[in-house]
Amino acid sequence: MNSLDKLAHEFAKLPGVGAKTAMRYAYAVINMNAADAEEFSRAITDVKTKVHYCRECGNFTEDDVCEICRRRSKDVICVVTYPKDVAAMEKSHCFGGVYHVLHGTISPLSGRGADDIRIKELLARLDGVSEVILATNPDVEGEATAMYIAALVKPLGIKVSRIAQGVSMGSDIEYADSVTLSRAMESRIPL
Amino acid sequence: MNSLDKLAHEFAKLPGVGAKTAMRYAYAVINMNAADAEEFSRAITDVKTKVHYCRECGNFTEDDVCEICRRRSKDVICVVTYPKDVAAMEKSHCFGGVYHVLHGTISPLSGRGADDIRIKELLARLDGVSEVILATNPDVEGEATAMYIAALVKPLGIKVSRIAQGVSMGSDIEYADSVTLSRAMESRIPL
Numbered sequence: 001m002n003s004l005d006k007l008a009h010e011f012a013k014l015p016g017v018g019a020k021t022a023m024r025y026a027y028a029v030i031n032m033n034a035a036d037a038e039e040f041s042r043a044i045t046d047v048k049t050k051v052h053y054c055r056e057c058g059n060f061t062e063d064d065v066c067e068i069c070r071r072r073s074k075d076v077i078c079v080v081t082y083p084k085d086v087a088a089m090e091k092s093h094c095f096g097g098v099y100h101v102l103h104g105t106i107s108p109l110s111g112r113g114a115d116d117i118r119i120k121e122l123l124a125r126l127d128g129v130s131e132v133i134l135a136t137n138p139d140v141e142g143e144a145t146a147m148y149i150a151a152l153v154k155p156l157g158i159k160v161s162r163i164a165q166g167v168s169m170g171s172d173i174e175y176a177d178s179v180t181l182s183r184a185m186e187s188r189i190p191l
Numbered sequence: 192m193n194s195l196d197k198l199a200h201e202f203a204k205l206p207g208v209g210a211k212t213a214m215r216y217a218y219a220v221i222n223m224n225a226a227d228a229e230e231f232s233r234a235i236t237d238v239k240t241k242v243h244y245c246r247e248c249g250n251f252t253e254d255d256v257c258e259i260c261r262r263r264s265k266d267v268i269c270v271v272t273y274p275k276d277v278a279a280m281e282k283s284h285c286f287g288g289v290y291h292v293l294h295g296t297i298s299p300l301s302g303r304g305a306d307d308i309r310i311k312e313l314l315a316r317l318d319g320v321s322e323v324i325l326a327t328n329p330d331v332e333g334e335a336t337a338m339y340i341a342a343l344v345k346p347l348g349i350k351v352s353r354i355a356q357g358v359s360m361g362s363d364i365e366y367a368d369s370v371t372l373s374r375a376m377e378s379r380i381p382l
Contacts, residue, residue: 002253003241007234013227014216025205027275030238030251036204037239043198044232047217048225050194060221062193084218 004030056125058101058118059086074098078133079122079149081105081142085135095133100125105141106148114148123152131159138165138183195221247316249292249309250277265289269324270313270340272296272333276326286324291316296332297339305339314343322350329356329374 001009004026011022029037053059054066060083061067068086076097080086086099104117126132132153136142150160166184167176176184192200195217202213220228244250245257251274252258259277267288271277277290295308317323323344327333341351357375358367367375 003234003237004251007238010231010234013223013231014219016212016215021207023275023278024207026238027273028205029235030242032204032239034239037235040201040204041232041235043194043201044220044228044235047194047198047221048223048228051221060195082218084214087214 053101053103057099058103058121059083059099069098072096072098074125074129076131076133077122077125077129078135079146080135081137081145089135097133102136102145105136105145107141117145119149119152122149126153126156126158129158131161134160134162244292244294248290249294249312250274250290260289263287263289265316265320267322267324268313268316268320269326270337271326272328272336280326288324293327293336296327296336298332308336310340310343313340317344317347317349320349322352325351325353 007029008019008022008026011017011025012019014022017025029040032040050062051060052062054061054063054069056065056069059066059068063070068090074097076095077100078089078095078097079100079102080089081102081104083101086101089095089099100118100122102117102119102122104112106112106114106117122132132149134146134149136146146162150162153160164187165180166187167173167180173181195214198220199210199213199217202208202216203210205213208216220231223231241253242251243253245252245254245260247256247260250257250259254261259281265288267286268291269280269286269288270291270293271280272293272295274292277292280286280290291309291313293308293310293313295303297303297305297308313323323340325337325340327337337353341353344351355378356371357378358364358371364372
């Protein structure tokens with residue numbers, strides 16, 4: 001395989017990148033100047049060597065403990081599935097506490113049990129916590145994982161909540177799927 | 192900027208990649224194993240250090256002269272704009288001769304004249320050539336470039352042709368733009 005095809009082959013490993021797009025990216029790299037390509041190449045190795053999990057919350061960080069864990073009150077913990085969920089929450093500025101990243105969901109079908117995700121680590125940091133917000137995905141595995149964690153945390157006398165599920169803001173009710181609509185109807189809020 | 196944002200920033204330089212997709216790619220890299228990421232990183236530097244223009248046709252190659260120029264008859268030359276056009280032609284198996292890559296079009300508006308693309312190099316290799324096929328894009332700049340080259344090559348007694356323009360195979364006439372339809376009508380072929 002020549003270098004160009006090899007690079008396209010590497011790009012094709014990225015999510016949602018097919019053969020044509022991969023080749024387009026490879027051509028873009030070949031048209032970069034040498035310094036830019038060098039920088040791109042180094043960014044890939046850097047991310048693997050410098051970035052690891054935060055010792056407390058499991059989010060990506062280049063330090064021992066991430067900036068969020070260092071700076072914020074640990075009164076409320078928001079439990080998410082992946083580091084990218086933390087990024088989405090932070091972008092919305094809707095939460096000011098700390099996170100806990102599970103790095104997966106409980107999924108008996110895929111052979112992933114409670115011990116395969118960071119649930120033990122969550123239980124170990126509940127001292128002094130007043131509320132645990134479960135922000136796993138609103139799908140079967142995310143719901144099951146949330147229910148499992150709720151059953152473990154509630155008996156400790158800590159408030160447990162789940163993010164609301166309903167129709168997306170700015171969406172058309174006409175196009176909402178029926179499960180979402182039923183959920184939005186059930187969880188309706190008195191005005 | 193942390194390593195993850197830095198990598199996303201690099202990915203965002205690729206064509207058609209926005210901030211969200213770039214971050215998705217960066218997360219994919221962080222989830223690769225270290226060896227795969229190393230390979231990806233090396234593929235980027237390799238493509239810049241190993242790949243250059245073929246001395247004859249201007250296509251990308253890792254050798255002095257590319258495989259197509261080494262193996263095929265130089266009787267007919269197909270003139271294209273970019274190396275990716277060679278890749279597209281080769282994929283269709285519609286041409287068995289050699290190529291000439293211009294690396295651009297004549298574009299007075301962008302300040303690119305005939306000397307800024309590889310037209311001199313084309314004229315220098317016309318010895319013994321029986322036909323020059325112009326396969327530049329069917330747009331204003333591609334057409335102008337084709338006309339310019341035709342005016343230079345025809346007086347040398349060499350046959351010059353242009354790839355046919357008309358409705359795409361498998362497309363709906365209903366959705367064809369009017370310029371394409373007019374061209375298809377003008378160039379109609381007697382059956």
